[in-house]
Amino acid sequence: MGLKCLVILFGLIKFCKANETMNTDTLSKVADSRATGGIYLTKWNRGLERGHQDTKKIEHRFWSPVQRESKFLSLFTVVTFPNGGCAGASGDNGTCMTARECSSRGGSANGYCANGFGLCCIFMTSCESSTSENGTYFVNSGYPAPYDGTGSCELTVIKSHPDVCQIRLDFDRFSIAGPEQMNHVCNQDQFIVSGGNPIPAICGTNQGSHMYVDAGIGTTNPVKLTFVTSGNPFERLWKVKVTQIPCNTIYKADEGCLQYYTGVSGQLQSFNYHPVSGLQLSNQDYGICIRIERNFCGIQYTACVDTVNNRSRAFTLTGNSNNPVNSMIGSGSGPNNCANDWLLIPCAANVGRLQPAQALCTDRICGGTFAADLSMQASSVLIGDCCKQNLGVAERSLLF
Incomplete structure (x- = not known):
């Protein structure tokens, strides 16, 4: 930049020129003038004029000619x-x-x-506008007051430089109507991202979540962010921070990562996660990437404790987490396989499990018990690999 x-x-400092050579009469007249408080203007005669020229010649022998502009110093x-x-x-x-x-x-x-x-x-803007400023906030109409109307609110994000590859969206505020109760589909309010990589529409409560949008290389079509509001009255509120990420930065996510996490610990949660009113959103299919930090060669995942509902785990995908049920793992057609919704963790293994002679690579995890084994007991899952691991969430997701 x-x-x-x-x-x-x-400021200007004015330096006065050295007094010219004056004869005795002139000096006495100046003195008389000062004594009387008057102003004396010397009338130069030829003799004084000639003496002044001689003096200038003597000065030029020792000093370079003084220019008029040298009286001032800026x-x-x-x-x-x-x-x-x-x-x-x-x-x-x-x-x-x-x-x-x-x-x-x-x-x-x-x-x-x-x-x-x-x-x-x-930089803060609202509906039907465009921006190329890095760090712009996209807010609802009337922000910080909630918005209770219906319609479409769109922001067009233009690259600030051709070297920008990704757009990161941070949901500082995000509260719109949630999905319907039967199939958990966002058929009233929606947040839609277009112009980049395919991103599923989301709704509900998503404050604190984020998204990465692949914007391509060079001058490409702009990315559009759209909030669609319809249906019953609802106090909607959103504030989305838009950050433009250059291609050559170390904090750029890999392609295909909708979410990207760094650090040696942290929490992941599904969109619209809320311990009381949250519902798993249908039609979700995206990747969550976690960067392996320096000097670490594995990632361990453990389901968080749900203190609001007094549950030992905040995980459920095609299962009931209120009552212990056998975990469901892998793909296939059996009764314990994940055929509809699942969390994909390549080659996941329960912590402390003895590896069988022919180790199987568990990929899909679902049900109401978070484990890589068919068990009634939830367990931490470990991936011992010295490279970056991707989590693929199909249909619905989870909170770790």
Whole structure:
């Protein structure tokens, strides 16, 4: 990013020229003038004029000719700072820039940055608009108040540079109507992403979740984000942060990863996960990628405890997690196989399990007990592999 300059001090210092050589009469007249408080203007005669020229010749022997402009010296204090990320006074993230640049690009100043020399510029937009600014917030009409209308609200995301490969969406606020109760299909409100890789439509409560959208290389079609609201009255609220990711960065996700997690620990949860009102969304098919960190050669997964419903595990895919049931694993046509909904973890094994002589590679996990074995007891699942592992979620997903 380019450096932006801010001039904070400027001034002019005027240096007076050395007094010309004057004779005794002239000096006495000046003295008389000062004594009387008057102003004395010397009337130069030819003798004085000639003496002045002689003096100038003597000066030129020792000093270079003084130009008229040398009477003035301009002093500038210039501060430069990069257009990097900053935290605004409201808690939103923005870009550090000058006040003039922020205003010309349609942003709003929200606190200071660069030790007070710059302003944290926040970009926030709503329905039927477009943006090429990195870090733009896409909010509902009337935000921060909820929206109770119906219709379509769309934002067009244009690449800020041809080297941008991905768009990351962070759902700081996301509350729209959930799926219907029978088949868990989003047939009222929907959030739709188009223009990039295929992404399933989602609805319900998704605050804290994120998505990665593959936007291709070079100048391609823009990515469009659309909230469709219909049906019964509902207090809808959304605030989606749009971050553009260059191709050559280390934090770019692999292609095909709808979600991408880093760090040595953390939690994953399905879209519309809520311990009380959440329902697993139908027609979901996407990949979750977890980066193996340096000096680690495996990933261990354990179902979280559901404290709200007093359950020891927050996992259910085609099964009832309130009552212990045999776990269902693998693919095929048997009664214990996952044929409809499943979580795909390649070559998963229960922690502490003795490997049989001919080790089988369990891939699909479903049911109401999270385990890679046919068991009534939930278990942690371990993948011992020194490369990045992908989780494929078909139909419905889970919370770890």
